[in-house]
Amino acid sequence: MGIMRAFFIYLSHRRELEGLFMKFAPTRNLAMRFVAGETLEDAINVVRELNEKNIFGTLDHLGENVTSKEEAIEAANEYIRILDEIERNKVKSHASLKLTQMGMDISFDFCYDNVRRVVERAAQYNNFIRIDMEDSSYTDRTLETYYRLHEEFGNHVGVVIQAYLYRSEQDIKNLIEVGANVRLCKGAYKEPPDIAFPKKKDVDANYIKLLKMLLDAHEKGVHTAIATHDERIINFAENYIKSNEIPDHSFEFQMLYGIRRDLQLEIARKNYTMRVYIPYGTEWYPYFMRRLAERPANVFFVVKNLFKG
Numbered sequence: 001m002g003i004m005r006a007f008f009i010y011l012s013h014r015r016e017l018e019g020l021f022m023k024f025a026p027t028r029n030l031a032m033r034f035v036a037g038e039t040l041e042d043a044i045n046v047v048r049e050l051n052e053k054n055i056f057g058t059l060d061h062l063g064e065n066v067t068s069k070e071e072a073i074e075a076a077n078e079y080i081r082i083l084d085e086i087e088r089n090k091v092k093s094h095a096s097l098k099l100t101q102m103g104m105d106i107s108f109d110f111c112y113d114n115v116r117r118v119v120e121r122a123a124q125y126n127n128f129i130r131i132d133m134e135d136s137s138y139t140d141r142t143l144e145t146y147y148r149l150h151e152e153f154g155n156h157v158g159v160v161i162q163a164y165l166y167r168s169e170q171d172i173k174n175l176i177e178v179g180a181n182v183r184l185c186k187g188a189y190k191e192p193p194d195i196a197f198p199k200k201k202d203v204d205a206n207y208i209k210l211l212k213m214l215l216d217a218h219e220k221g222v223h224t225a226i227a228t229h230d231e232r233i234i235n236f237a238e239n240y241i242k243s244n245e246i247p248d249h250s251f252e253f254q255m256l257y258g259i260r261r262d263l264q265l266e267i268a269r270k271n272y273t274m275r276v277y278i279p280y281g282t283e284w285y286p287y288f289m290r291r292l293a294e295r296p297a298n299v300f301f302v303v304k305n306l307f308k309g
């Protein structure tokens with residue numbers, strides 16, 4: 001792992017620095033390129049604008065690793081508001097949440113009941129909740145939560161697999177058996193070399209391998225969200241989809257708000273389903289640090305702006 005990447009992931013855990021970064025105009029401005037605003041209303045407006053361009057949304061209320069039950073319950077309530085507002089405004093969007101925001105650090109059962117409330121509401125609206133994947137200490141608990149919810153609510157809930165983990169191939173085999181809806185991403189956390197590929201080229205190769213497994217399983221009801229900005233992988237996916245006649249309803253492309261908008265539009269214009277992950281809220285610090293870790297050039301942007309006066 002590059003030093004810069006490790007450094008920003010380290011910073012993402014140093015929550016005491018949050019206040020400093022949030023007040024500092026250049027970092028704040030850059031963060032706002034990746035975040036749709038502070039309120040749900042801001043976020044719904046962004047979804048509406050994207051929908052006009054044939055792009056779908058998945059809304060994320062920023063927040064993770066909450067330590068009190070009150071905060072976790074409030075986070076679940078906010079997701080219920082998200083689902084209500086999507087319905088009321090008739091915009092095309094799902095929602096994505098993190099289990100540590102729903103109280104996973106407090107207790108499994110408490111978290112389960114909390115997230116279940118959200119998924120139940122999504123099912124009522126015939127909508128969908130994606131459970132994001134966090135660092136590897138949560139992988140088992142996240143999959144367990146997913147399987148239980150999937151049993152009750154079917155494909156109103158989906159999960160995420162990270163191509164950098166060695167275990168992911170086996171996890172994908174298991175998920176294929178239940179006809180899961182899986183978002184495949186590379187992985188955004190810092191993981192040791194005994195559980196994750198340390199080299200980017202191995203992560204990329206594993207991504208392609210897992211992607212093929214998922215796409216090939218469309219007959220089992222598997223839905224694949226191809227979540228990457230990597231053009232090489234996107235080109236590979238397009239060719240594979242065409243030559244293997246993978247049906248349109250069994251996959252979609254996903255990218256993050258503010259990253260490669262040109263590519264997002266290009267994919268939408270080709271009439272593929274293109275969905276953008278849209279975070280909003282005030283708790284943008286750890287999310288933003290992971291985005292800096294992915295691309296050190298973003299840091300130079302902050303530094304450059306420092307000298308602009």
Ligand SMILES: Cc1cc2nc3c(=O)[nH]c(=O)nc-3n(C[C@H](O)[C@H](O)[C@H](O)COP(=O)(O)OP(=O)(O)OC[C@H]3O[C@@H](n4cnc5c(N)ncnc54)[C@H](O)[C@@H]3O)c2cc1C
Nearest residue numbers: 132133185186187188227228229230254255256291294295
């Ligand atoms: C919709 C979506 C959902 C995700 N959900 C999760 C999740 O639940 N759990 C998880 O661990 N990770 C998640 N991720 C993050 C993912 O794991 C990667 O960290 C991230 O997508 C960067 O990898 P990449 O696939 O874009 O490829 P990379 O090889 O890292 O990047 C390819 C190209 O994309 C562009 N790019 C990538 N990142 C940035 C950036 N930050 N700023 C500017 N340009 C950039 C650059 O042009 C770069 O050359 C998600 C990503 C997406 C798109």
